Amino acid sequence: MFRADPARLAEEILDGAVPARCQISPHVIFRTFKTKWEEEPSFRGLGQFRAGEHANNDYLAGLISVEEVVLSLKQVANGSAPGPDGIRKQDILEWDPECEALTRMFNMWWVTGIVPKRLKICQTTLLPKSPDPRMAMDIGNWRPITIGSMIVRVFTRILSKRLTLASPLHPSQRGFRPTPGCSENIEVLRGLIRHCKSECCSPLAVVSIDFAQAFDSISHEHLVAALKGIGVDPHMVKMVQQLYMNNVTRVKIGGGNTPNIALRVGVKQGDPLSPILFNLALDPLIHKVEQGGNGYCLEGRSVSSLAFADDLVLVSGSWTGMASHLTALDSFCRVTGLKVNQRKCFGFLIRPFRGSYVINNCPSWVLGGTDLQLTGLDDSFKYLGAQCNPWVGIAQPDQASTLDMWVRRLAKSPLKPSQKVTLLNRHAIPRLHYLADHAELGLVKLNRLDGIVRKAVKTWLRLPQSTCDGLLYARNRDGGLGICKLARQVPITQARRWLRLSISSNDVVKTLATSDWAKDHFRQLWLRAGGALMIFHSWDCGTRTQMKTSPAC
Numbered sequence: 341m342f343r344a345d346p347a348r349l350a351e352e353i354l355d356g357a358v359p360a361r362c363q364i365s366p367h368v369i370f371r372t373f374k375t376k377w378e379e380e381p382s383f384r385g386l387g388q389f390r391a392g393e394h395a396n397n398d399y400l401a402g403l404i405s406v407e408e409v410v411l412s413l414k415q416v417a418n419g420s421a422p423g424p425d426g427i428r429k430q431d432i433l434e435w436d437p438e439c440e441a442l443t444r445m446f447n448m449w450w451v452t453g454i455v456p457k458r459l460k461i462c463q464t465t466l467l468p469k470s471p472d473p474r475m476a477m478d479i480g481n482w483r484p485i486t487i488g489s490m491i492v493r494v495f496t497r498i499l500s501k502r503l504t505l506a507s508p509l510h511p512s513q514r515g516f517r518p519t520p521g522c523s524e525n526i527e528v529l530r531g532l533i534r535h536c537k538s539e540c541c542s543p544l545a546v547v548s549i550d551f552a553q554a555f556d557s558i559s560h561e562h563l564v565a566a567l568k569g570i571g572v573d574p575h576m577v578k579m580v581q582q583l584y585m586n587n588v589t590r591v592k593i594g595g596g597n598t599p600n601i602a603l604r605v606g607v608k609q610g611d612p613l614s615p616i617l618f619n620l621a622l623d624p625l626i627h628k629v630e631q632g633g634n635g636y637c638l639e640g641r642s643v644s645s646l647a648f649a650d651d652l653v654l655v656s657g658s659w660t661g662m663a664s665h666l667t668a669l670d671s672f673c674r675v676t677g678l679k680v681n682q683r684k685c686f687g688f689l690i691r692p693f694r695g696s697y698v699i700n701n702c703p704s705w706v707l708g709g710t711d712l713q714l715t716g717l718d719d720s721f722k723y724l725g726a727q728c729n730p731w732v733g734i735a736q737p738d739q740a741s742t743l744d745m746w747v748r749r750l751a752k753s754p755l756k757p758s759q760k761v762t763l764l765n766r767h768a769i770p771r772l773h774y775l776a777d778h779a780e781l782g783l784v785k786l787n788r789l790d791g792i793v794r795k796a797v798k799t800w801l802r803l804p805q806s807t808c809d810g811l812l813y814a815r816n817r818d819g820g821l822g823i824c825k826l827a828r829q830v831p832i833t834q835a836r837r838w839l840r841l842s843i844s845s846n847d848v849v850k851t852l853a854t855s856d857w858a859k860d861h862f863r864q865l866w867l868r869a870g871g872a873l874m875i876f877h878s879w880d881c882g883t884r885t886q887m888k889t890s891p892a893c
Contacts, residue, residue: 342759350767353753354746355471361594362466362482369591370598372479373464376556377589378602381677383559386569389624389672392508394571399506401573404446404498409439412497416490423489424463424590432490446495453578455492462488462589462608463597484556486589486603487610496583497612499576504616507570510626511846515649516615522724523837524849525646526778529653529723530733531852532636532643536690537697538857544636545662547654547687547705547712548721548728549669552679554650555614556606558621560584562676563607566620583613618649625672629654632668634661639851648724659689659702666707673708682710686721688730689714699730726778736779739772740788747796757800761821764796769824776826777833783868786827797823831869838862 341349362369413432422428436442449455466482468475475481487493514521529546536544563584567577587608590597607614626645635644636657644665646653654669656662673679689702704711720727720735727735746768750760772789775781797812798805814820841853842862852858 342755342763346763347767350763351471353749353763354768354771356473356749362468362476364477364479364482366593366596366598368479369466369593370601373484373591373598374601376553377606378604380561380604381557381559383561383565383677384675386562386565386624387671387675389628389675391566391570391620391623392510392627395506395508395573397506397571397573397576399502400576404443404450406439406443408498408501409443409446409494412494412501413439413442415497416494420490421465421487423487423492424461425459425489427490429490432494442491442494446498449495450579453575453582455495455582457586459489459492460585460587461600462486462587462603464589464591466591466593483609484591485610486608488587488608492583493612499579500612500616503572503576503613506576507572507616507620509619510623510630510647511848512626512630512645513619513623513647514846515647515651516619519845520837520840521648523778524841524844524846525648525653526724526726526734527841528643528646528848528852529728532638532655533690533730533733534857535638535852536636536692541692542637542657543659543689543691545656545659545687545689546728546730547662547666547707548685548723549652549654550681550684551650551652552681554678555609555618557678558606558618559677560605562621563617566617566624569624570620580613580617615649621676622647622650622652625669628668628672629665632661632664634658634664638848641848641851643848651724653723659705662687662689663705666705666712670708680708682708682712686713686715686719688716690730725774734779736781736785737775739776739781740785740792743768743772743789743792747792751796751800757802760800761797761823764793765821765823769793769826772826773830773833776830777837780834781830783827783831786830789826793823793826797821828870831865835862835865835869835871838865 413429416429418429420429422431432442464484464486467485469481469483472481509517514525532544532546536542560581564577564581567580584603587603588600589603590600607618626647630642630644632644633642634656635642636655637643643655645655654662654665656665669680685707687705689700691698691701693701699717700714704714706712715721715728715730717729717731720729722728727737729735747764750764750768753760755763776786776789794809794812795805797803798807803811810820812821812823813825814822816822838853838858838861841849842858844850844853853862
């Protein structure tokens with residue numbers, strides 16, 4: 341298995357024994373998803389919820405070109421799974437290397453607005469949301485990934501690109517867009533908390549919203565209404581309706597499949613068109629919240645929401661302002677049929693008080709008729725993989741304990757010493773990078789992580805602990821083991837992330853990333869990463885830096 345699928349092997353060792361296939365009764369699986377996907381939610385129209393600008397339908401005009409088809413096919417990963425018809429990317433290239441026949445077929449679909457029914461048969465694979473073996477028998481712990489024919493996916497990728505160019509989205513929506521959305525939203529959330537505590541006399545109210553199975557439960561009528569609401573060309577609207585009409589799927593279980601299940605609700609997680617459709621469906625809510633005028637004031641700009649697909653954080657400058665946001669959210673859910681998971685919604689209020697500030701000195705907000713859980717000083721909620729706390733902002737995780745646990749599990753595995761080192765370096769250490777970067781771990785904690793890695797590698801390879809560390813960190817081509825040194829790599833990643841934030845197209849992100857505090861912070865990160873003296877020019881007009889040398893990778 342080490343040679344065939346090292347990533348899967350690493351997952352099983354590091355996370356514990358998680359069954360590769362769902363072991364829940366096929367009858368339960370079939371009944372659960374049949375109930376979920378064949379029962380349409382009650383969609384009553386968007387009503388007062390309206391998006392902002394109108395679509396630019398010029399991007400939707402014209403026949404599909406050969407260049408569009410070639411690019412779409414090129415963007416499909418070589419190992420991408422085929423649909424239930426078994427057609428792979430390689431099969432398409434062998435049949436039509438120049439993509440001319442494929443272009444003619446796609447144009448026939450595009451002009452007539454009809455996709456063959458035989459290509460609307462999909463297959464659903466269940467993937468575990470949590471590696472915890474105790475949750476393996478909970479059907480809610482399994483995420484359904486539904487894919488159709490490879491041919492249809494190449495077609496919808498073209499439509500997705502056209503629709504993305506044509507459709508204006510609110511700047512607060514950072515999901516599925518060509519920007520570092522996670523980095524931007526996490527930094528905005530951290531920056532708002534810092535701004536409230538250090539520079540502002542205004543309270544800061546924050547609520548994290550968790551939609552219950554949003555991708556699987558959104559109404560097809562909702563998608564169409566969202567498209568019509570921004571004036572998308574009627575031909576494209578009908579094309580989307582046709583693509584979602586008469587689709588069926590079979591859930592893969594064990595060595596077989598369930599009977600056919602009609603897909604009358606939800607977007608297919610695995611189809612290229614789904615992200616933009618979902619973003620457009622949620623956009624009217626974001627606009628409504630922003631238009632309410634109850635956002636948090638940041639240097640003359642109002643911030644009311646941070647969205648990354650269905651991960652939504654509402655922001656306000658007062659308790660009553662947040663109550664207004666939640667009222668709008670309740671109304672949106674009532675008319676669209678979407679639901680929120682109250683157990684996973686959290687909030688807090690920071691209020692300046694006599695030169696300091698107090699946390700949650702207020703009654704709970706009400707969401708869906710239930711009191712919202714307030715996050716206290718010793719608690720945190722998860723947002724885009726990071727833990728948010730009202731006192732410290734983005735909390736720094738205890739990655740040393742996590743890495744130590746992974747090392748112990750690797751040590752007990754029946755692998756060769758060199759294989760253990762490979763899994764540690766290529767699969768365990770990279771898992772630490774995201775949080776080490778976004779939680780901004782300092783050199784003390786990074787050096788501690790490196791110490792755990794060095795000790796494990798030397799022990800497994802039976803090297804004296806006094807062995808020169810350069811042997812571990814030198815590149816393979818130079819005779820070393822090529823072990824990643826976190827104390828070197830993470831500061832470089834942090835500095836690059838801040839540089840990208842400072843030139844963001846989002847005004848709120850740029851405001852926070854080019855403040856006086858941010859300039860000093862970026863300078864510290866740059867020097868920590870090994871950068872030379874910098875001369876900053878025109879930072880406030882879009883960061884430009886002149887550097888004698890840049891941090892080495």
